[in-house]
Amino acid sequence: MFSHNFIYILDLIGCIACAAAAASLAKKVGLDFLGAIMIAAIGAIGGGTCRDLLIDRHPLFWLIDLNYLIVVSITAITVQIFYYQVEKFFARPLVFFDAIGLAAFAVIGFEAALSKGFAYPIVVLMGVVTAVNGGIMRDIVCRQIPLVLREEIYITCAICGGIVFLILLKLDCEIWLRDIVSLSVTFLLRLLAIKKKWNLPSITIAEKKHLKNQ
Amino acid sequence: MFSHNFIYILDLIGCIACAAAAASLAKKVGLDFLGAIMIAAIGAIGGGTCRDLLIDRHPLFWLIDLNYLIVVSITAITVQIFYYQVEKFFARPLVFFDAIGLAAFAVIGFEAALSKGFAYPIVVLMGVVTAVNGGIMRDIVCRQIPLVLREEIYITCAICGGIVFLILLKLDCEIWLRDIVSLSVTFLLRLLAIKKKWNLPSITIAEKKHLKNQ
């Protein structure tokens, strides 16, 4: 129960971070006030919505728990009003909150797929979908090539968290423990990835040779 | 019953307007004949489809009532054939029909969410989703930054219609009355917004100061 409430709060913190990032992007591409709220909602709750549609889990969480939309709307409005201040003073804290969100979203995705009885690879995948699809859809609407698919170690962190989650599940760990540990692994890995500026290496062979031949 | 049929007809008129706008955009971005029909379908029935997927309302309206696809296909083909004539002579009537569609789509969305027993903010939101998501998806496929999120008062009209809808619901108005009144409010507000060229103001503070400093 404690871990459930703890993850719920981290989930809302993640929604704030995602909504803030989306509202900031909305401002950059010239969306209006209500457009920014819609993009913020897509960025914050779009991943979980995708997951629930894919695994047929109804009603959607944000349709019955209005806290999500309230948190997202307030965040989007605040970021619109204090756009320059947020950009200036909150860029670094937002990265931190965003990592919390990634971790919380992923663990919620693992649990959701597990509760529906899906196979282990699907459990990990649904954590990834929850964590990244909101950002992907936000970038698509704002006509960016999705950042999470391009540069940053983001999906990797969720996958590693998922593997830890599955190991703890196999070890018959208690729910709160496997949730907290896999959440922490995802979160710390993400922070480390940002700090060390990790990127996935290209796995294409003969690239240099090819370039030389041109 | 009368109001139901009345709204159904307005709904189809809205589909025609949305399909025409989408088919015209398809022509501009160089889609072929069948691509234009697909975009027209996305623009016209995509919003209602999004809503029904989100609130888990199956089967989708256009899967069991083929009138929607027939109307959309005929419109898309006609607009493709008479593209230059439509652009020249029907640009203004289409704006008018589009406003009818916005209003009809929104009211249908309110009623759909209400019939599923969702909270009032969700009722309003589902009207907005029905009214704007088709246009958003159309613009995404055609690689435009969605117009409704950017410039025009569109979402605002649907929200105002939704507030009127909820007030009449609270006042225990009969269904036909609350539908017609909220539809009219949405429609008239949209016409007024076009006529007066209303835009949502930017709510960002200290923007000018920021620009001065640069």
Added chain:
Amino acid sequence: MFSHNFIYILDLIGCIACAAAAASLAKKVGLDFLGAIMIAAIGAIGGGTCRDLLIDRHPLFWLIDLNYLIVVSITAITVQIFYYQVEKFFARPLVFFDAIGLAAFAVIGFEAALSKGFAYPIVVLMGVVTAVNGGIMRDIVCRQIPLVLREEIYITCAICGGIVFLILLKLDCEIWLRDIVSLSVTFLLRLLAIKKKWNLPSITIAEKKHLKNQ
């Protein structure tokens, strides 16, 4: 039973072709290794996913049959590693496999919609959705105007296959026969379209006159 297994194998071949095309596009637009796998999955199983969400057919096929994700992942990784070799030596075979995929996807879509009891136009449409939506979503994420909506005869082949399918259904053909025949028609039409470089003609009238006047 035989035809079922036969179509299942063609379906997986189609998934390989779609995943390879998507992974290759992912490389071109600069996605990383895991991003390429996600795009490959969207391209290969996105169409069937769209179809199943629209007709409310759960659980989704790739959630319970992991072969799809395995085939897609292996293909995406292989194409990433041997990108230049694939581009050089496999461009032509891939077009061939892609035509197999189009045909298999379409027939699977027809059968899926039919098994849910939808009207004939919906049956054809669901074949089209299965065949093209994966490619459309792949192009949207990679910020391309969807190719299948633009230039090539792709939807047309699926529609023709669908008409043949419906005729054989009306003639009370056995399932395996109607599947194999409509699959073959779709496949051969697609090969012919590629060979002859067929495009849909523009149906807009007075286009030349309009251009002359400018």
